[in-house]
Amino acid sequence: GEVQREREKKMDVDEPETGAPSVFNTALSIGAVFPPPIQKDRDPPRVESLDFHRSGRLLLSADSDSNLVQIDVLTGAAVKRFTYSGKHAVGIARYTHHEQAVLCTGRPGDRSARSGGGHAPGSHDAATVHDVRYLSLYDNSVQRSFHGHGDAITALSMCPSDDGFATGSKDRSVRIWNLKSSKALATLRLPATSGAPRVAYDPTGKVLAATYLETSPGMEGGGGTNIIKLYDARNYGTGPFTTFALDSSTVAKFLETSSEDGSAVDPGQAGELSRLEWTDLCFSPDESYLLVSGRQGLLLLLDAFDGNLVHAFKHPPAGPGPASSTAEEKTSGFLGGACFTPDGKHVVAAGGPGLEGEVGIWPVPDPPPEPDDQGGDITPAAADAPKSSFPVRRLQGHPGAVGCVACSPTYNVIASGCAAVGLWTEGVGGGSGD
Numbered sequence: 001g002e003v004q005r006e007r008e009k010k011m012d013v014d015e016p017e018t019g020a021p022s023v024f025n026t027a028l029s030i031g032a033v034f035p036p037p038i039q040k041d042r043d044p045p046r047v048e049s050l051d052f053h054r055s056g057r058l059l060l061s062a063d064s065d066s067n068l069v070q071i072d073v074l075t076g077a078a079v080k081r082f083t084y085s086g087k088h089a090v091g092i093a094r095y096t097h098h099e100q101a102v103l104c105t106g107r108p109g110d111r112s113a114r115s116g117g118g119h120a121p122g123s124h125d126a127a128t129v130h131d132v133r134y135l136s137l138y139d140n141s142v143q144r145s146f147h148g149h150g151d152a153i154t155a156l157s158m159c160p161s162d163d164g165f166a167t168g169s170k171d172r173s174v175r176i177w178n179l180k181s182s183k184a185l186a187t188l189r190l191p192a193t194s195g196a197p198r199v200a201y202d203p204t205g206k207v208l209a210a211t212y213l214e215t216s217p218g219m220e221g222g223g224g225t226n227i228i229k230l231y232d233a234r235n236y237g238t239g240p241f242t243t244f245a246l247d248s249s250t251v252a253k254f255l256e257t258s259s260e261d262g263s264a265v266d267p268g269q270a271g272e273l274s275r276l277e278w279t280d281l282c283f284s285p286d287e288s289y290l291l292v293s294g295r296q297g298l299l300l301l302l303d304a305f306d307g308n309l310v311h312a313f314k315h316p317p318a319g320p321g322p323a324s325s326t327a328e329e330k331t332s333g334f335l336g337g338a339c340f341t342p343d344g345k346h347v348v349a350a351g352g353p354g355l356e357g358e359v360g361i362w363p364v365p366d367p368p369p370e371p372d373d374q375g376g377d378i379t380p381a382a383a384d385a386p387k388s389s390f391p392v393r394r395l396q397g398h399p400g401a402v403g404c405v406a407c408s409p410t411y412n413v414i415a416s417g418c419a420a421v422g423l424w425t426e427g428v429g430g431g432s433g434d
Contacts, residue, residue: 022345023412023426024361030397031413031425032076036063046403047417051102053095054160056342056410060102061421062093068102070137073413073423085140088129092156096163096179100137103165105153106130132156132167134179146177148184154196155280159233161205168197174210176236186236194227195277201233202283202304208233211292213277224248226278228290228307244307248274251300254309265314273298280337285344289364293338297352301364313362314389315352340364342409346392350402350416357398359405359416359424360391395424 036044045065052059058079059071066089070080084090084104091107106129130153132146151170158165163179174188174197188210190197195213202209208231215224225247229240252274255265265273276294283290283304290302301311338349347362398418406415414424 022341022343024341024343024346024348024414025363025392026426028393028395028414028424028426030395030422032071032423034061034069034071034078034421036065036067036419039065044419046419047421048091048403049093050404050406050415050417050421051094052406052408052415053099054097054409055099056408056413058095058099059406059408059415059421059423060093060095061415061417062090062104063417064089066090068093068137069421071415071421071423073408073411073415076423080137082140084135085142091153094156094158094165096134096158096165101143102135102137103156103158104133104135105156105167106133107152130169130171132165132177144179144182146182146184148175148187149173152196155198155200157199157201157208159201159205160203164205164233166199166201166208166210168199168210168212170196172196172212174199174208176208188231188236193224198279198281200282202287203285204287206233207231207283207287208236209281209283209290211278211281224275226251226292228281228292228302242307244302246302246307246309250274251309254300255312265312272296282337282339284340284364285342288367289340291338291340291347293349297355299338299347299349299352299362301347311365312389313347313349313360313391315355315360316390316394337404339405339407341407341414342412348405348407348414350405355391355394357396357400357402357418359395359398359402359414361393361395362389362391397422 045063045067047061047063049062050059057072057074059073061069066084068082068084069078072079088106091105094103096103128145128147130149130151133142134144136143149167149169149171153167153169155168156165165177167175172190172194175184176186177184190212191214193215197210197212199208199210209228211226211228213224213226225245228244230242231240232238252270255270255273256267273296276296276298278292278294281290281292288304289310290304292302293299297315299313300309302308303310338347340347345364347364348359350359398416400418402416402418404417412426416422
């Protein structure tokens, strides 16, 4: 298809970027902290969603009590705080192209039910818990609801080029929407043996990626094959133009392979990690890589053009650090996924074994050298060539497990969420990355 030809052309002509060392390879400090509202006799809520507006200046956070906070990362101030006005708890919150309009998914566990009320099963409110809501931050009002999913929404991605967005759900479907219509434009149904899909647009908005775990009946030890399908975002009806399939044995063998620092994963742990469902994915800024993450610290880099495994980002040996507050958090890791820094030179992720209460920053490997006209190798200039599979920076300061991270697309600011939201910058007291 047209999109596939464009991708092949880009793969042929793009040159690796060179330049000054990435600021994310240097020391970062906590610049501002935004704690949750204090409620007597209750544990503090957990930050469950972080998203930057495309301008990079405004950050939106949503916590488990449906508190929404809009933060200006340049001034280090919360410009808006309010509790979502709807009847259902907020799950995922994402900016649209307008900085005062966001999309919010519902989350099972009705807000009134948690306070002793509730709605009867089958009622209108129960039937709409899986809707997406278009929320105005001007007055905390719902402008439109998008109804269609029959189970919890696991992913939401806003198209960077128009008013479209995509969702993935436990009902084993991916739905394509437009802000102007409450009905889905398209529904991509997945096999009955698939898990809940995750979705992500590439930076151009021309490609939509969907990943899910496909299991086989009676498979011993769990696991299966993680599938990635790439769709032409302008023509979903033709089906995926590329499908990548990585079975658990392929992933396990890759994890067992020693990197240049000798940090191979032992076979038992590699087998366990290889059987995990991928819980998030995203494209690199230059569209050349796909980053996938999962529980227990699974973090893999794939070639976005052929689906081959490129690199495994590994964790340091477990050591002293803040203890996770629940058994689920101790085994979760990367619940909020991971992301690339805006220069594409590093990956940022939260939690995981050996990084409890921390944020890790890993270098992205350089592309392989290309032969010159005489058959010799030309090694691209690399100011930040990685020497290790372990993180080059560990941001410490959260008192408990970090659930989500996000990078500003235009400023040198990292946001992380535990019970509070923290902003990490080049210097203390501000979020400017000029």
